[in-house]
Amino acid sequence: MSAAYNPYATAQKQFDDVADMIQLEPAVREFLRQPMREYHFTIPVRMDNGEVRVFKGFRVQHNDARGPAKGGIRFHPHETIDTVRALAMWMTWKCSVVDIPLGGAKGGIVCDPHHLSEREQERLCRGWVRQMAKNLGPFLDVPAPDVMSNAQHMLWIMDEYETISGGKYPGVITGKPVGMGGSLGRTEATGFGVIYTLREALRELGITPSTTTAAIQGFGNVGQYAAKMYQQLGGTITAVSCWDHNDQKAYTFYNKNGVDAEALAGITSVYGDIDKEKAQDLGYEILPGEAWLEQAVDILIPAALENQITGANAGNISKQVKVIAEGANGPTTPEADQVLKEREIFVIPDFLANAGGVTCSYFEQVQSNMNYYWEKEEILEKLDTKMTNAFLAVSSLAREKNLYMRDAAYVIAINRVAEAVKKRGWV
Numbered sequence: 001m002s003a004a005y006n007p008y009a010t011a012q013k014q015f016d017d018v019a020d021m022i023q024l025e026p027a028v029r030e031f032l033r034q035p036m037r038e039y040h041f042t043i044p045v046r047m048d049n050g051e052v053r054v055f056k057g058f059r060v061q062h063n064d065a066r067g068p069a070k071g072g073i074r075f076h077p078h079e080t081i082d083t084v085r086a087l088a089m090w091m092t093w094k095c096s097v098v099d100i101p102l103g104g105a106k107g108g109i110v111c112d113p114h115h116l117s118e119r120e121q122e123r124l125c126r127g128w129v130r131q132m133a134k135n136l137g138p139f140l141d142v143p144a145p146d147v148m149s150n151a152q153h154m155l156w157i158m159d160e161y162e163t164i165s166g167g168k169y170p171g172v173i174t175g176k177p178v179g180m181g182g183s184l185g186r187t188e189a190t191g192f193g194v195i196y197t198l199r200e201a202l203r204e205l206g207i208t209p210s211t212t213t214a215a216i217q218g219f220g221n222v223g224q225y226a227a228k229m230y231q232q233l234g235g236t237i238t239a240v241s242c243w244d245h246n247d248q249k250a251y252t253f254y255n256k257n258g259v260d261a262e263a264l265a266g267i268t269s270v271y272g273d274i275d276k277e278k279a280q281d282l283g284y285e286i287l288p289g290e291a292w293l294e295q296a297v298d299i300l301i302p303a304a305l306e307n308q309i310t311g312a313n314a315g316n317i318s319k320q321v322k323v324i325a326e327g328a329n330g331p332t333t334p335e336a337d338q339v340l341k342e343r344e345i346f347v348i349p350d351f352l353a354n355a356g357g358v359t360c361s362y363f364e365q366v367q368s369n370m371n372y373y374w375e376k377e378e379i380l381e382k383l384d385t386k387m388t389n390a391f392l393a394v395s396s397l398a399r400e401k402n403l404y405m406r407d408a409a410y411v412i413a414i415n416r417v418a419e420a421v422k423k424r425g426w427v
């Protein structure tokens, strides 16, 4: 990530542009362009060697007018409060655009779990909860996994919360393991949801999925399941990019005959790093990290991190690209958006495309609060319906008002939240 890039500035610029467009009242605008609450804290952790290390933790609750705050906890060595603020704000718009009764939040711990033992990770998760317990709860703020955090982390967090609270509250967190309060379908939900919206976009553009090719950045939870569902629609992936934690740089794995998503997942670590040597044995060519963006394909799926399609590299996107389905949060900067708009590339914006995760988290929360769990088929069907309806609402507004898809999604999302804060009499 470039030092100058600030995701919070991006999130606020996107918000301001749409607030101008819909002429949002000044007080509502002031209220919504920043978080309602922020928690910054330190987490002392006794390491396996007996020493104590102090980690930095955050939780930002951007807005909870439409329901309990919801959003993941990201583990990243370069996590900053501004990243968390931006992600919390995007969560508010995401829950709103798919019309689920939740607000937006995000959390983070500045750490690299690659360099922590399992016990150290457990102590870190429990330490995060001890700082936050009073401000979390099934009807207050419900965290979830994000980059480099997983189902086991969620279970430790739930367990610590229940220990502190003296009761059983499986609805305090989502993304738990199946059988321990987790929902079937949650693992697949974000990636599958990206492709449900892509399927609808291709339908509107009159393109048959099985004739298309795609390149994906990121091969973690989102990238892997997006790849799987896209292949089920008959599409061909030619390139996948991911980060290499040993070399501290990204690579693109290219196969002109098409990537076998399942086989590639088989040689990928839990953190989404593909094994280079094994990939070469399977016939992949290894290209520089940015090569995924420059492929002559029909579809690009950024599914890694924010700030990946920028003013500096958007010009390198092939003329063949027709759709960008944003699996990651905030992958495209406002400067790059200008380039994509001019080129009339159909962008399915992040907080719409990747809302499958929070939608299924919402289903998990509902099931956990009832202590009654649904079948996977039922969940994926409900997920498809929610994603498809949200996509159709955004794309029809975009067509009707001749708006860029991101702006149309913002108009719907911001209007709903503005309505909620006004009806509650907050502003």
Ligand code: NAD
Residues within 6 Å of the ligand: 145, 146, 147, 148, 149, 190, 217, 218, 219, 220, 221, 222, 223, 241, 242, 243, 244, 250, 251, 271, 272, 273, 289, 303, 304, 305, 306, 327, 328, 329, 330, 354, 355, 357, 358
């Ligand atoms: P993950 O940790 O499982 O995977 C991240 C992937 O990105 C890994 O393959 C990693 O190697 C790759 N990556 C990281 N930096 C990269 C770089 N510079 N170049 C190329 N590849 C790089 O994370 P995830 O859960 O799949 O999340 C990916 C994105 O999707 C994030 O922006 C996250 O906030 C967003 N998201 C995730 C969910 C979810 O349910 N997991 C839901 C909504 C949005």
